[in-house]
Amino acid sequence: MKYSIFSLARAALSGHKNWQRTWRDAAPKDRYDVVIIGGGGHGLATAWFLASEFGMKNVAVLEKGWIGSGNAGRNTTIIRSNYGLPGNTGFYELSMKLWERMEQDLNYNAMVSQRGVLNLYHSDAQRDAYARRGNTMRINGIDAELLDQPALKKMLPFLNFDHARFPVQGGLLQRRGGTARHDAVAWGYAHAASELGVDIIQNCEVTGFVRDANGKVTGVETSRGRIGAGKVGMAVAGSSSRVADMAGLRLPIESHVLQAFVSEAIKPLIPGVMTFGAGHFYVSQSDKGGLVFGGDIDGYNSYAQRGNLPVMEDVCEGGMAIIPMIGRVRLLRQWGGIMDMSMDGSPIIDKTPVDGLYLNAGWCYGGFKATPGSGLVFAHLIARDESHKEAARFRLDRFRTGAVIDEKGQGAQPNLH
Amino acid sequence: MRIICPFCGERELGEFTYLGDAKPVRPAADAGEDAVYDYVYLRDNIAGVMDENWYHGGGCRAWLKVTRNTLTHEISGVEAAAGAGARQVAK
């Protein structure tokens, strides 16, 4: 069913009784050409690209709970392509371009809003690092601007310019960055993929892999029975190690908790996305009016999907330090998601040593913005058995060869990325 | 979380820094690149009880082996690292 203001108006006449399910409630078939494990944004996007770009429509997405109920529905909704290292730069820009046409691609309003992403700097060294990064972006055809303090004062007069422990000197701005309505991204891909024939199967937990005599994966065991597959793709960030373990793989990944917070809804206060450079705090304001903010991961391995007070305090301290007008705004809700923290802070999209099993993992806390790009390059890898050119560096063996993509320069310690 | 430091007593999470899984053992000098790669990069990433290295940087600077459940954050044991504390030097 096509969505538009006209279909809405027509539906209103009949009391909205005629709307169909946003995606079909499919029962598992015996076999698919491709089975994607994980009904988050990445898995659903992969299925949609398989069907729409690569003509593979005999595809199932298996989700152990409800689609979008993992990190797709638990993030701070930021989209950007302001990366500095080869591998990341091109990939995230590919993703950004896909965000820019998402509504029209999917016939679903994911509220992609390019209100800008601004990274503040507070020292000459930070400015130089942002200059390097911004120049990388420009060389790659990505928009970037370096703002000085007077420009910032004009743009965000409410920042703490007068009493700052670490005075704001300027910022790196990507105007095309912004936010999107996270849940709607998952629903939109589900809607569009389902229209193309993809089966989206909820409440279907994968419990094991089916392997042939040569070790090739030929299907999965699930809580809804065995499902045969020509190829199996994993897009289960947060649970990658657990699923990979079923295939006997150990990954360069640790699971960590990242907390995020939302305030009560208030009238528009903060225009775009902003990150504080002298503490752990980033913030945007949702269309509904809540300030959506976060900071560092808690720092310890966790599958608990909840965090502790020290990080919550640290984040709010950062917020108050840079935007002292939010003191009386109330924090409404805190939550925690499981992050696939990789050993260099960058993702892995690659074939695995197991024939027929493809891996999409290690998104750290940057997975949301990658959703459309990840879907496209993972579909490419699965359909063609070779990496998309913008994902060619996201290899699993890069840790073995040393060709890591370490934006923060922190090395093999996941909780520092 | 609260960790009972063998030297300082029960202390609050904010005093400690986390490193990670305490199980991997640094390979011997002649173990070869694969063994070191495994040590540096691969993780069991256990969903459940694991031994972990924590540093009491906000206290006595001891490294501790903390047994903790990553699903619940429950801590079931703490012991000092083998080399923690002052060494008895023979006179």
Next chain:
Amino acid sequence: MTSHRLSSGGLIDRSAPLNFRFDGKSYSGFKGDTLASALVANGVKLVGRSFKYHRPRGILTAGSEEPNALIELRSGARREPNTKATTAELYEGLEAASQNRWPSLNFDVMSVNQLFAPIFVAGFYYKTFMWPAKFWEAIYEPAIRRAAGLGRAAGIADPDYYDKAWAHYDVLIAGSGPTGLAAALAAGRTGARVILCEEDFTPGGRLIADGGTIDGMPAAEWLSRTLAELGSLPDVRIMTRTTLFGVYDGGTYGAIERVNDHVPSPPEHQVRQRLWRIVAKRCVVAAGALERPIVFAGNDAPGVMMASAMRSYIARYAAAPAKRMALFTNNEDGWRTVETALGAGLQVAAVIDARAEISPAHRSLASKGGFPVLHGSVSGIDGGKNGVRKISVSLTGGARAEVEADGLAVSGGWNPTVGLTSYHRGRPKWRDDIAAFVPDGAPPGMVAAGAANGAFGLGACLREGFAAGVTAARDAGHGNGSGSTPVADDEAFSLTPLWHVAGKGKAFVDQQHDVTASDIELAQREGFESVEHLKRYTTLGMATDQGKTSNVAGLAIMAAVTGKSIPETGTTIYRPPYVPVAIGAFAGHHRDETFHATRLTPSHHWAAEQGAIFVDTGLWKRAQWYPRAGEKDWLESVTREVKAVRGGVGFCDVSTLGKIDVHGADAGAFLDRVYINTFSNLAVGKARYGLMLREDGIVYDDGTTSRLAEDHYFLTTTTAKAGLVMQHLEFCRQVLFPELDVQLTSVSDQWAQFSIAGPKTRDLLKEIVDPSEDLSNEGFPFMGAREVALRGGVKARLFRISFSGEMAFEISVPARYGEAMARNLMIAGHPFGVTPYGTEALGVMRIEKGHVAGPELSGTTTAADLGLGKMMSTKKDFIGRVMAGREALIAADRQVVVGIKPTDKARRLRSGAHIIPKGQTPGPDNDQGYVTSVCFSPTSDHWIGLALVERGRERIGEIVHAHDPLRGEDYDVEICNPVFYDPDGGRQRG
């Protein structure tokens, strides 16, 4: 007397009248009122507008679960949006304004949205606003953003202070109703340390409004006796205005104390609120239960109120929400409101009871009170923004009736407060007998009791509370206390579940977010039938009340349309905080200049006297340069400082370096394992530059380490990594190499260290150091290091090391002598023209000398990238050795450190510019590196820089392009040797 104030009763202080303003109009109330109760007493019905449809809304509850009566409290910098009128204590001069309306509450243009309600159904925005694409950011979204949101934040810095505190107790109790007080009595009498948090400003919970008889006395008397006894126990602390909002790991709880929200502004030197981190061995959740609404058409009209809230206003505040009320109930408890109203002399128009059976007592109450009991349900409200006029009733059997009343009390039963017990992702369980969710387990150390555990009778609450208190104290290591369980009767509990009265008209489930019963049906139709999808698609339960009055009704309606049971449908995940908490409270004093600590170097105050400009380096304030009168900019000052050092002598406080004493028989062996080069063969009295890697083969840190004795080394780190290197070395010592006899001591703060540099350094030092010390090139050669005596006897450590490339020493004295050392260097150096220099001049000289620092030690460079590959010993194992040999880390095309200089000598260089081969159009494929560090070199008389460039060392002399589109600059630079100054090192050895 105001129009709806009762002539007697209540806990208000009639001797203390208070004036306040709402939407600019003046009213009066009393001390003991909330803003809501004062508005009720003044007959105000319309208090707010809803989120989406801007429907008129009144006051629904009398507590922190309020979805509707949200106001902007105070003004100016203290304006607090979305404040619940039901919890805001009245004070003299209180100012409040309604929100989310324009131009006024009474006439809100945005209520036109109601006309579009047929289109503005759940999730409508996902289906439209897509064409044309560019209209989203330009037109649709800005309009939506302006319309959304509720109140307005102040928009200027919060002028108030917040505090954070820790508390350690045996037993923590949440709630001071009968359950909590009984628990506190039981635990307190054992001698246990007890803390009780109550969010209200008055303890007592439902006892205050609902009364009852306990231990043969009226509830009020029992309450005051109990409070007196608890007050007499030295280790029992009762904190009112304090909400327990979260439970974290290890028995850590978060609570927010509203210290001064009940006064116009905090008294001087006092905080507004205080965040408590409470550590408790046991926690009793006695947070009670919340009455739940019944969803019916028009249920959001001002004047429709929860039954328990209505009797709170009558009994506690002596304010009558209605003078002729009606009750719509499906349970026994709702009838209490009728009793309370009649007792206060108010009229009761009718009771609409959905149950088939009504108790004889209530039947006789009805006949005595002269009002009808209608079996059926409310199907509509006739009224306007200023209250209820008429209530339509569908009688059991199909007939209809109408009731004339000016207010409707609603009771759909009670939901235990299951938040705190569920914050560790626990899911409550369903109990059919009370048709409610109750806790199913709780985080370690926590237990729910009383109404929070589904025990609704007063006697049961007292029994459960007392028993929980006894158990908690015992588990916390205390014996039995004295006294016995307080005794009260248990009221009959009879409820017939009723969630939704089907019918025409909008029936609201989540009143704040305007989620209707038909929205839930639509969500189900579209496949959003899991509770998490339901929540996200309709925004049910996501408003400032977090669905306290709406969630259970919503999922009950979803259960009905899917044909599943309520427990099968399940609940969403409960998340803290229990009530919204000001962000400022979580920050406490960590804001403005006190956001983070400030570390001052030993010579800071002296440097400040000199007029130094300071720069933040981590937490440190370091002197960046020392301007002198007449100098026009920083560059002139820095150039002067550099020239003074290179031509004479200068000094710089370098105390911020990390300093570690390494002691023990195996100290040398230990350093050999953590550095890439060898230290065990370093002679006593000598220093050596060392480089350490991470285990992944990338450079971690550098610094000089000196051997002061056979078993004693003195190690220095960079300023940035001081703490991290200490942690790393302790890990190596304690975990990796416990067999080594070595001890580490951080002495960063114990030593003040100065670099003294320039050809006249020795002349200056002779004035400072005891004449018996031999400072000659033979007696103290380059890279020498030893303890020396200063004139006057103070012992110092002296190192002949040089970062500047000049003849130089670094001298360490105990930190308490640091400032004196700076002053003495100035006095003793006067004849030699001694010049203090800052971090800028330090940086200039290190770039001139080609020394790598922070920008080159970026966490992605190898030793070889930095030109230090030869330092890597091949004769021993060390941290990072094996991984440093991986193919990508030894590839020929890696970016390595080189020098650069502009072909146009007048050209200024900038860090962050990229290196592109000359003549090529910049693109990802020819982006060959970037400029890491630049300075104006007084020695070269032009700008110079260091850069990381692909195959750079093979390209010395090549002209490349510095590409800096961000700053609109493009220019040619020549790749050169990174050592610009004294490449053979003669000056530092001389």
